[in-house]
Amino acid sequence: MKNPERLKIVIAGGGTAGWMTAAALGKLMSHRLSIRLIESDQIGTVGVGESTIPTMQVFHRLLGIDERTFMRQTNATFKLGIRFEGWKEIGSEYFHSFGTAGKDTWAAEFQHFWLRAKKLGIADAFGSYSIELQAAAAKRFAAEFEPRLNYAYHLDATAYAKYLREMAEKNGVIRTEGKIKHIKLDEHSGHIRSLILESGEEVGGDLFVDCTGFRALLMEGALHTGYEDWSHWLPCNGAVAVQTESVEDPVPFTRAIAHSFGWQWRIPLQHRVGNGLVFCSDYCSAEEAKGVLLNNIKGAPLSEPRLISFKTGKRRKSWNKNCVAIGLSSGFLEPLESTSIHLISSAILRLIRLIPIKEISEEDVNEFNRQMDVEMAEVRDFIILHYKVNNRGDSNFWNYCRQMEVPEKLHHRLAMYEQSARIFRAPEELFTINSWNQVMLGQGITPREYHPIADITSEADLREYFDKMRRYINEVVSRLPTHADYLKSYCNSGVMQ
Ligand SMILES: Cc1cc2nc3c(=O)[nH]c(=O)nc-3n(C[C@H](O)[C@H](O)[C@H](O)COP(=O)(O)OP(=O)(O)OC[C@H]3O[C@@H](n4cnc5c(N)ncnc54)[C@H](O)[C@@H]3O)c2cc1C
Structure with missing residues (x-):
């Protein structure tokens, strides 16, 4: 690639990752890039990433997305956090909300004052001092509200990709329907030269973005980049997913319900509910997982239960030669903290910051990979925490998790917190001190x-x-409308009565 007038970007795959990449590059970089996306309707998408975290608002602001329109078109609801049911022990429950509990001082964070107050019998549960958490528990919400709540969305993944596709195509992204059959490499550099489609068409480019999901056709299939396996820390390796009819008002939180060999998600949208059971095949079969899921859903199934297999971990390099992996092709941690779509948006923003100017620079590639590695490892540790610290003695799965060795940095964090409630956090880390405290x-x-x-x-x-x-938090929460009423007035897609 030598000083091209317009860098030719080829995005392989049109799931959430492919269309988020296309929409962002189209919106922000189309003066410098020519962008083509290839996807195959025959293959389809994974279609289950439907719970998000607040950073999605930042991504949407960059793209100039209007919240109400986006919510109507994707049947979205609001999310204030996740309710973890049965994780500490059977029958237990806690929220990981997006809110901040209390106020920190320069010397010590809120949890130290709370611990003292608790010892004196003055304080209630930690979460009693977070507006978002109390609003979630009361099923109340408003976006246009003072004080402003920190929130994310639940969305229909298929509708989201469609919404982004329209946006990307308006900004000049060219879509090609077709199956990639073969990938041609340059004999000398080993870089990708072109993708050969089933139709025989050859699509060449300067930079290729692999958004082909778990297949990782370019990154692994062609470039053999390698995979770092993290399943000894995150042992779940399968999920059964099913959509159901809504039979109750959507709540403003995701439910994560622990079972003896994994956990179940429940994600309420305006028009339906997304459900799934994440499990570890060492402790239960896919058939068993399917049975448990179907016994624990509300509302009639709208689809056949679908099995998805995965291995937790990450690609050894997220950017290799002239190929960048974004989305599931770059690795997968598991959906417990709804971090995958966030990782897609942060990879896209990182790619935009490090986009080749004249030619691909080794320094830029290394920086991209370094930042991805740090980010993935930090998110990974936060997810491991949920499994490691448990009091469940009801199954070999939970016993394994409790007894497993964890990464050194997490071990250190846990030891510090157990001893003196101290938490450290690097400025660029995704999860805040509030998140660590709550979990x-x-x-x-x-x-x-x-x-x-x-x-x-x-x-x-x-x-x-x-x-x-x-008193202040109670007063604020009492002023909020119910989440269901607010959805109806703010962004009803037409399905809510
Ligand atoms: C069980 C589970 C639950 C999840 N829950 C969440 C969640 O709650 N929140 C969250 O943020 N994330 C979640 N995720 C992750 C989320 O689903 C993904 O990050 C997101 O959907 C992006 O997927 P993708 O676009 O990388 O891959 P895919 O959706 O698999 O898309 C791959 C694309 O590549 C195309 N393709 C593949 N092969 C070819 C070929 N040969 N030729 C042409 N095109 C091809 C396909 O047609 C498709 O368009 C979850 C994932 C799983 C497995």
Whole structure:
């Protein structure tokens, strides 16, 4: 590739990853790039990524997406967090909300004051001091509201890809329907020269984006990049998914319900509910998982249960030669914290920042891969935490998770928190101190000590502070409409009565 006038980008695959990439590059870079996307209707998409995290709002702002239009077209609902049911032990429940609990001080975070107040019998549960968490529990929500809530979406994955496709095509992205049969490499450099379609058409390019999902046709099929297997830490390797009719108002949170060999998701949309059971095949068969899922859904199934197999881990390089893997082709952690679509958007933004100017620079490629590695490892550790810290003795699956060795950095984080409620976080990390607090406490860690700065406040002042905060949060939540009413007035796709 030598100083091309317009860099030719070929995106292979048109699932969520392919169309997010096409929409973003089309919107922000079409003056510099010519973009072509190849997808095969015959093969189809994985179609299950329907729960997101708040960073999606940033991605949408960059693309100039209007929230109401996007929500109507994708039958979306709002999400304030995830309710974890049965994770610490059978019958237990906690929220990981997108909110912030209490207020930090310069010396110590809120959890230290809360721990002292709890010891004195002054404070309620940690989550009582987060507006988003209390709003989720009360099934209330409003987007246009003061104070502003931190939220994400549940969306119909197929409709989302369609919505982005329209946008991308308006911005000049050319779509080709066809099956990629063969990938031609340059004999000398080993770079991808072109994709040969079943029709015989040959599509050449300067930079190829592999969005072919788990197949990773370009990254693995052609370039043999290799895969780092993380299944010893994240042992689930299959999911059965089924859509059901809505039989109740959509709640503003995803449900993650633990079972003896994995967990079940429930994602409420305006027109239906997405359900799935994530399991580890060492502890249960796909048939058994399907049976458990079908016994634990509400509403009539709208589709045949579908089995999806995966291996948790990541591609050894996310950018290799002239190919960048985005989406499932770059790796998969598992859907517990709904991070995959976020990882797609952050890879796209990283690609835009490091887009080749004259030719592909080894420095840019290394930087891209370094940042991806750090990001994936941090998200991975946060997900492992949910499995590792459990009190469930009901199955070999949970016993394995409790006893497994975890990555060194996570081990260190857990030890620090157990000892003194201290949490460290690098500025670019995705999960906040609030997230770590909610999940560590929710999974059952009780720190032995708190920071001595929390003793500075008198007991009376501490009581007043916690009482006031509780009253304020109750007052805010009572002003919110129900999530269902708000959806009807804000972005009803036409299906909500
Ligand atoms: C069980 C499960 C649950 C999940 N839940 C969530 C969630 O709640 N939140 C979240 O953020 N993420 C979730 N994810 C991840 C999310 O589904 C994916 O990150 C997202 O859908 C992107 O997928 P993709 O576009 O990479 O792949 P796919 O959707 O598989 O798309 C692959 C594309 O490549 C095309 N293709 C493949 N081979 C060829 C070929 N030979 N020729 C032409 N085209 C080809 C296909 O036609 C398709 O268009 C989940 C994933 C799984 C497995």
